[in-house]
Amino acid sequence: METFLIRALQLIMSLSLLVIIHEGGHFLFARLFKVRVEKFCLFFDPWFTLFKFKPKNSETEYAVGWLPLGGYVKIAGMIDESMDTEQMKQPEQPWEFRSKPAWQRLLIMVGGVLFNFLLALFIYSMILFKWGDSYVSLQDMTHGMKFNERAQQIGFRDGDILLRADEKPLERFNMDLLRDITDARIVTVKRDGVETKVYMPEVNLLDVLKEDPMFVNALIPNVVDSVLSGNSFALAGLQKGDSLVAFNGTPLNSWNAFTENLGKLRVAAEAKNEKDASFQLVYSRAGNRDTVSVRTDSLFRVGAYSQNLSDYKETVLTYGFFTSFPAGVKLGVNTLKGYVNDMKYVFSKEGAKSIGGFGTIGSIFPSVWDWHRFWSMTAFLSIILAFMNILPIPALDGGHVLFLIYEIVARRKPSDKFMERAQMAGMFILFALLIWANFNDVVRFFF
Template sequence: METFLIRALQLIMSLSLLVIIHEGGHFLFARLFKVRVEKFSLFFDPWFSLFKYKPKNSDTEYSIGWLPLGGYVKISGMIDESMDTEQMKQPEQPWEFRSKPAHQRLLIMVGGVLFNFILALFIYSMILFAWGDSYIPVQKATMGMQFNETAKSIGFRDGDILLSADGEELVRYDGDMLRKVVDAREVTVLRGNEKVSVYIPEEMMQKLMTDSVKFAYYRFPFVIDSIVAASPAQLAGLQKGDSIVALNGTPVAYYDFMNQMDSLRKNKASLQADSLDPHQLTIAYYRAGVADTISLKADSTYKIGVTAQSDLTKLLPSVDVKYGFFESFPAGVALGVKTLKGYVGDMKYLFSKEGAKQLGGFGTIGSIFPATWDWHQFWYMTAFLSIILAFMNILPIPALDGGHVLFLLYEIIARRKPSDKFMEYAQMVGMVLLFGLLIWANFNDILRFFF
C-alpha cells in the first residue's frame, strides 16, 4: 500500500505540473493576442469543481476539478472540450478566438505543446546540472550481460559483451542502444576471447514486446551488502563485502546465484530423495582478493540471510560526467531531442498487435515512477512525460491541439475556414476516439493486474 501511495502521489504531482504548464501555454498566447480566457481548470470538472476562484476585474475563473484526467482552458469563440455551441451562434466579438488572424490562432493552439517541450528541455538541463550523468560502458562491463529468453533464442548468451550493431559502436545500455540492436541486422559481441555475430530477425521488437522481462541486464557479482544476525551466512563466517563467485562448484554472478537458489527451492521435494542433505551448500567467495570456500546449511526456504549490493556504479566501472550551469543547457536540449526522436520512432510499433497490447493507462504511467521517493527519478520521469504529452497533443487528431492546427493550416492554405458545424462534428469524433483510446489503455492495465 505504501508503494502504491508513493507512486500515486508522484503521478498526481507530475501530471498537475504538466497540465498547468500545457494549459498555461495556451493561456499566455491567448492573453498576448488579447483573447478572452473564460476558465483555467486543473483536471476536469463535470458537474462540480473542488475549488474555484475568479479574481476581481478578471474574465478568467480558475478551478480545480475532481477528475484527474487532464485539464483545459475555455477560450472564448472556439469549439473545444466545452462544446459551447451557443456562444458560436452569437455575433463575433473582437476578444474572441475566431476573430483573430489565423497565425495568432495557430500560436495559441501550439502554445501548450511548445511549453511542454520547453519544460522537458529545462528539466533535463537542471537534472544534468544537479546530478550530472552517470552510466556503465557496456564494453567495460567485463561480466557482460544477462539476456532474456527471446534474446537467447536468436543467439545471445549470458556473459556476452555487446560491441557494435551494424558496425556502429555500442556505448551505454539505454533505450537508444536497444533500438540500435533491434533495428540492426548484425550485432557483434565478445564471447570469451572471440568476436561472435548475432543476426537479428526483422520481427525482433514484436517478440520483445511480448516479454515480461527486459531484453538484457548488466551481469554483476554477488557482493554481500548486509547479513542477518544468527543467519546461516553469519554462522558460517561470511562478512559484508564478500563476493560470492561459485555455488556448489558452479561459477555464479548475481542472477546465476539467485536463479540457482530459486531452482533448489522449486525442486526441494525431488532433492530430498537424494541421500545428501539438499540444504547443504558449498559457497566459494573472495574477501579482499583472497579466495576461500565455506559450507553452510540454508534454511527450509533456501535462504542464507544475506542481501546483495544493488548499486551497480559501486560494482561495475562507470563514467561520471559533471556539467556546469551553462554547459547543462545544450546537453539538456540534446537529451530532450534524442528522447523525442526515440519516442517518435517507437510509435510505429503501436499499430502492431503486440504494440496495441502494450498500450497502458494511468496504472502503467504510475508504475514508471520509483517505489521509494527519489527526486532524480521523479524529475526524469516528469521530463519524459512532458515529451510524450507534447508529441501526443500535436498529432493531427480532432479534439487534440494537433487537430486544431491541421484545420488552421488548411485555412491558411485554402484561404477559407472550415464551417462551425464541421468543427463541431470533428470535435465530437475526436473526443469519442480519445475516450475509446483511454478506455482501451486502462483496460489493458486491468488485464495486466489480474492476469
Template sequence: MEIFLIKLLQFMLAISILVLLHEGGHFFFSKLFGVRVEKFYLFFDPWFHLFEFKPKKSDTTYGVGWLPLGGYCKIAGMIDESFDTEQMKKPAESWEFRSKPAWQRLLIMVGGVLVNFVLALFLYAVCLFTWGDDYVKPKDMQFGMKFNKEAQDLGFRDRDVLVGTDLGEFKKFGPDMYRDMARAREAYVIRDGKPVTVNMPGDLDLLEMFKSVPPFMTQFIEARVDSVLPGSLAQHIGMRKGDLIVAVNGKKIGSHNEFLNEIGRVSDVLTFAKNHADSVKALTVHLTLAREANGRLCAINTSGLLKTSDKASENLKFGFTPVLPNDKVTHIDYGFFESFPAGVKYGWNVLAGYVGDMKYIFSAEGAKSLGGFGAIGSMFPDVWNWHKFWLMTAFLSIILAFMNILPIPALDGGHVLFLLYEMITRRKPSENFMIRAEYIGIGILLLLMVVANLNDVLRWLHIM
C-alpha cells in the first residue's frame, strides 16, 4: 500500500503541474490578445467542484474539479468540450476568441503544446545541470547480456557483451538500443574476450522485441544470493549469502533472469487454480541451491510458500537480493550553459523515439500495448526520488505535447488543423461542422481512454 501511495502522489503531482502549465499556455496567449477566459480549472468539474473563486474585477473563475482526468481553460467565443452553443448564437463580441485574427487564434491554440514542450526541454536541462548523467555503457557490463530464444536463434549467446551495430556504438541500455538492434544489419559483441559479428535481418519487429517474455535482451545477473532479509521466506527456507540457485521447480536455470521468469509463471498457474489446494500447490516453490561448505560444493533442496498479497518484486517476496555486477558507471557533469543544448538534444531524442514508435499503435498488438493511468503511474519509482520524478515529468510533458497536437477534433491539434484550413482558404468552417467535429473527437478520445485503461485492468488480472 505504501508503494502504491508513493506512486499515486508522484503521478498526481506531475499531472497537476503539467495540466496547470498546459492550460496556462492557452491562458497566457488569450490574455495577451485580449480574449476573455471565463473559467480556468485544474481537473474536470461535472455536476460539482471542490474549490472555486473569482477575484474582484476579473472575468475568470478559478477552481479545482473532482475528476482528475485533466483540466480546461474555457475561452469565450470558442467551440470546445463545453459545447456552449448559446453563447455562439449571440453576436460576436470584440473580446471573444472568434473575433480575433486567425494567427492570434492559432497561437492561443498552440500555447499549451508550446509550454509543455519547452517545459520538457527545460526540465531535462535542469536535471542534467543538477545531477549530471549517469549510465552504464553496454560494453562495460561485467556479465554481459541475457538473451531470449529469438535472439539466440539470430546468433547471440548469454553473456555476450554488446558493443554496437553498423548504425553506431551503443551509449546506454534502453529503448534507443532496441531501435538500433531492430534496424541493424550487423551487431558487434565481445564473446569470451573476442570480437564477434552477429548478422541481423534489419527489420526486426520492435514491438515484439519490447513485449516478448522473457525479453529479447536484458542485463545478465547471476542467480547467486548476496543478502537475505531477516524473517523473510528466503531465511525461512534456509537460503544464505553465496548460495547459487540452480533449479526452480525442477527446471535448471543459469541466471537470476531465468529465476524471475520461472517465479513469474506462478501467476499464470494461479489463474487456473480451481480450489484452495490447487492454489497452495501453485504457490509452493521448490528450489535447488548449490552451496560451498568445507571446500566442497553440495546441492540443497528446499521449498517455500509464496505470499500472493505481497505486491513487491519477486526478490522481495523471497526476501533476498542477488549479487549485482560491479559495472563501471559513466558520469558526465554539465555546466550551466552546457546543460541547455544537452537538454534540448536529450528531449528531442525522446520525442523522435516516441513519434517513431507510434506506427505500432495501429496494429492489433500495438492496441494491446496501450496503457492508461495505471500504466503511467507504475512508471514512477517506488520511493520518492526528485531526480527520477522530474525526468518522468519531463517525459510525460513531451507525450502530452505530442498527443495534444495530433489533428484530432477536440484536441488542440484539431483546432490548429481547422485554423490552418481557414488561413489557406480564407473561409471559416461552419459552427455546425465544428460542433459535430468536436463530438466526433471527444468520442474518439473516450474510446482510446476506455481501451487504454481496460488494458491496465486486464494486465492487472493477468488476462493479457
C-alpha cells in the first residue's frame, strides 16, 4: 500500500506541474495578445470543482477540478473543450480569440506544446547540473555482452564488444542501444580483438523488448564474487573465486547463463507446486573441477553473487550551471527523437496492446522517493505530452494548428459548425484511446 501511495503521489505531482505549465503556455500567449481567458483549471471539473477563486479586477477564474485527466484554459471566442457554442453565436468582440490574426491564434495554440518542451529541456539541464551524468562505456565493458538465442542466430557471439550501429558509435547500454541496433543494417563489434560486421535482418523493436532472456545484456563472468554464510552455495562448499562450469550438464559461459538456467528450474518446480529445487553444479577451483549438488532456498535463491557493472571503469561527467543547458538540450532532443521513432510501432497489433494508461504511467515512478528519478520521469512525460498534443487530431492543440494552417493557406476560416463537429469527433477519439489504454492496464494487472 505504501508503494502505491508513493507512486500515486509522484504521478499526481508530476501531472499537476505538466498541466499547469502546458495551460500556462496558452494563457501567457493569450494575455500577450490581449485575448480574454475566462477560466484556468487544473484537472477537469464536470459538474463541480474542488476549489475556485477569482481575484479582484481579474477576468480569469482559477479552479481545481476533481478529474485528473488533464486541464484547460477557457479562451473567449474559441471552440474548445467547454463546447460553449452560445458564445460563438454572439457578435465578435475585440478581446476574443476569433478576432485575432491567424498568426497570433497559431502562437496561442502552440504555446502549451512549446512550454512543455522548454520545461523538459530545463529539467534535463538541472538534472545534469545537480547530479551530473555517469555511465559505463560499452568499450569499457571488457567482458563484452551476452546475447540470447535469437541474437546469436543473427550472428552475434557472447563476449562481443559493441562498437557501431551502421556508422553511429554505440556508447551506452540503454534503450537507445536497442533502438540503434534494431534500426541498423550493419552492427560492428570487436570479437577476439578484431572488428567484425554483423548483418542485421528486419527486426521489430517491440519483439526484441519482450524477449526473455534479453536480446543483449552485459556479460557477467561466471565467477563467484561472494558467498553468504549458511546459504545454498556455502553449504555446498563453494567459495569466492570459483568458476561455474556446468548446470545439470549444460555448459555455462557466464553468470547470465547460470541465472537463466536457475530461472528455468524455478518455473519447472513451481509448475509441480514444489517450494525449492536442487541441481548438479560443476565448478572449477585453481584448475581442478568438482561436482556438487545444490539445493535452493524457499525463494529459489542460492546465496551467492557475481561481479557486476560496478567492477568496470565508470565514466563520470559533471556540468556547470551554464554548460548544463546545451547538454540538457541535446538530451531532450535525443529523447524526443527516440520517442517519435518508436511511435511507428503504436500502429501495429502488438503496439496497440502495449499502450498503457495511468497504471502504466504510475509504474515508471520509483517505489521509494527518489528526486533524481522523479525529475527524469517528469521531463520524459513533458516530452510525451508536448508531442502527443501537437498531433493533428481535433480537440488537441495539433488539430487547432492544422485548421489554422488551412486558414492561412486557403485564406478563409472553417465554419463554426465544422469546428464544433471536429471538436466532438476529436474528443470521442481521445476518450476511446483513454479507455483502451486503461483497459490494457487492467488486463495486464489481472492476467
